[in-house]
Amino acid sequence: MPVPNDYLERILTSRVYDVAVETPLDPAPNLSRRYSNTLLLKREDLQPVFSFKIRGAYNKMARLSPGELARGVITASAGNHAQGVALSASRIGCEAVIVMPVTTPQIKIDAVAQRGGKVVLHGDSFTDAFRHAMTLAEETGRTYIPPFDDPDVIAGQGTIGMEILRQHPGPIEAVFVAIGGGGLAAGVASYIKRLKPEIKVIGVQPVDSDAMKQSIDRGERVELKDVGLFADGVAVRLVGEETFRLCRELLDEIILVDTDAICAAIKDIFEDTRSITEPAGALAVAGAKAYIEREGIEGKTLVAVNCGANMNFDRLRHVSERSELGERREAIIAVSIPEQPGSFKTFCSVIGNRNITEFNYRYADADTAHVFVGVQITRRDEVGRILADLAQHDLQAIDLTDNELAKLHIRHLVGGHAPGLCDERVLRFEFPERPGALMRFLEAMRTDWNISLFHYRNHGADYGRVLVGIQVPQDDHAGFQQFLETLGYPWVEETDNPAYRLFLGKGSRQH
Known part of the structure; x- marks a missing residue:
């Protein structure tokens, strides 16, 4: 596959290792065993700023002239790129202003400030912050450091692909990378497809932040009206021009995953590494799991780039709650039971030895009781059998496992x-x-x-x-x-x- 405007030389000459480290390519034994494939994790969560973004930020800033550095730099970011710019500015010796959406987790705001960056909060999304940063850049003369849509930034992220091929010279089925604005995917794909075009490079996006997939499907950049904010590191409404061009030419496909799958991937990574990634950081693992299940492959080697670990600790409550659903280990069912003696016993006998993870009931009327129940399962197809068994006993039931209203609110408001x-x-x-x-x-x-x-x-x-x-x-x-x-x-x-x-x-x- 030809690479437009060959990035190979740019990647090979990138100046990233003054501040970034070559991260390990670690095996994920539990995931590998469960999915009958070898899954390797590229540990970008171990960078000094706990994210791959330091690579592109430093590579861009290291190439600025003394005059540009003297005027300072400015950027817009939801957090990880911001930390990369702040640390790079500290190492190089220039002043950095970081414009961040007001929805940015506090852990990322604090981290930027601690690394010497001046934080300006503006807007609800990256696009809002970007527009404000561009206005400030024009007013102050500072150099804008793009988070993704710049050849030097893309090349800096591409050094991850270079390390992957060096660390694992053997056959690789596919490399999975998260996509927000597209810099990581564009850089990794530019290197890998140049040297080993047979390796698939697959992007992964949340179902509610899929600007790149929609753009590629349409053949032109699409700006989303709204973006999901759970995976805030990839909450981008409009992808870059250069990243769109490269991803359209080089990516084999883009896989979409939902919040439950992301939460399950966070748990998977923790069980294999004892590290906690942020939602965007777990996207690649979620995509790799979906790919294995879809293709039914065995005995292959797959690489997932763990791209960030700047997790707000309070979010873990939500992750823990949803990870079982994402791993398809829990089903949520609504059951209507006649208000008469023995009905509850009948219901429990149908559930059998399955573990009930949640049970909510309140008297509704003299004829029928509605029960909200969580049931532990081992496979998704078990739900159909449970519903059929309940129906045989004249108990009407609805599967609510994929119902967002039920999972977010109804379970706490039953009755x-x-x-x-x-x-x-x-x-x-x-x-x-x-x-x-x-x-x-x-x-x-x-x-x-x-x-x-x-x-x-x-x-x-x-x-x-x-x-x-x-x-x-x-x-x-x-x-x-x-x-x-x-x-x-x-x-x-x-x-x-x-x-x-x-x-x-x-x-x-x-x-």
Whole structure:
């Protein structure tokens, strides 16, 4: 496969090792055994800033002129590139200003400040921060250090591919890399495809932050309206021009994974290395697992780049809660049981020896009880057998394992029926975790709409998951839609969600 504007020389002459280290390519014995393949982890989480970003940042800055260094540098970043620029500036001896989204985890903000960077918080996403940084660069004369869309940055990240081939000269089925703006994937693919084009280079993105995949599918760069913030290190609305060009030409494919799969990968990496990666850092492992399951391969060698470990500790609650679902070790089921003696015993007998991980029940009416239950499983296809067994005993059941409303909120709100409530609409929102977010919501809402339900649970992330019930009369629906569009927060309507209707609503839509 030809490489556009050959990056081989750029990568070979990159100046990264003044500050970065050559990270090990470690085996993952537990994962390898479970999946009957050899899985190797490229440990970029062991860099001085716990991320691969130091490579590209330093390579770019090491090539600036004395005059440019004297004026200082500026960048925009969700965190990892920021730390790379701050440390590089400290080593080189210039001043660095870092513009970060206000949703950036505090651990990354503190790390940048500790390395001498001046932090400016602006906007909700990388794109917002980038635009502000470009304005400041023009006003101050500072040199902007791109996080991904620059040949020197791409070449710096490409040294990871160089190390992989040197550390494992034997056959490799595929190398998996996370994609945000695309610098890592573009750099690694540029090197590997130049020397060993038979090795697949596969990008991995979250299902809700897939700007690169959408762009490649469309044949042009696509700017996302909203991006998921769980894997904040890859929360990019618009990929770079050069990274798009290289990824379109060189990547074999892009695999999408969800939050549960990412959480399961974080747990997998911990069990093999006793290190905790950030969500973006675990994307490659999640993608490798999905690839193995899809292709049914055995006896192959696969490499996953663990690209970062700047994890907010409070997030571990959410990761732990969702990892079992992501590993397909737990199913969530809603079961309707007749309110009569012996029904609960029948239900338990059908579940058999399976471990019940969660059980929520509250009396609903004289005829039927609705049970929210978590069941430990070993394979995903077990759920179908459980549902069939329940049906044979006249117990109606719904599989909620992939239902976001059930996993995020309903499990904590079971039993909240409101029989006399009319015109209720229920929506899930993502609120930025910063002062004033809730007030903005309340001020934008009309005072004649009553809030009938409000559930918020802090998951240690950089955004809050909020479930809101609002009584909106039929003739106000147009005004309500305008309110949602003006508010600007990502939202999903859940009024017809079966989990809501079973455990919180009246059983049918009321508007």
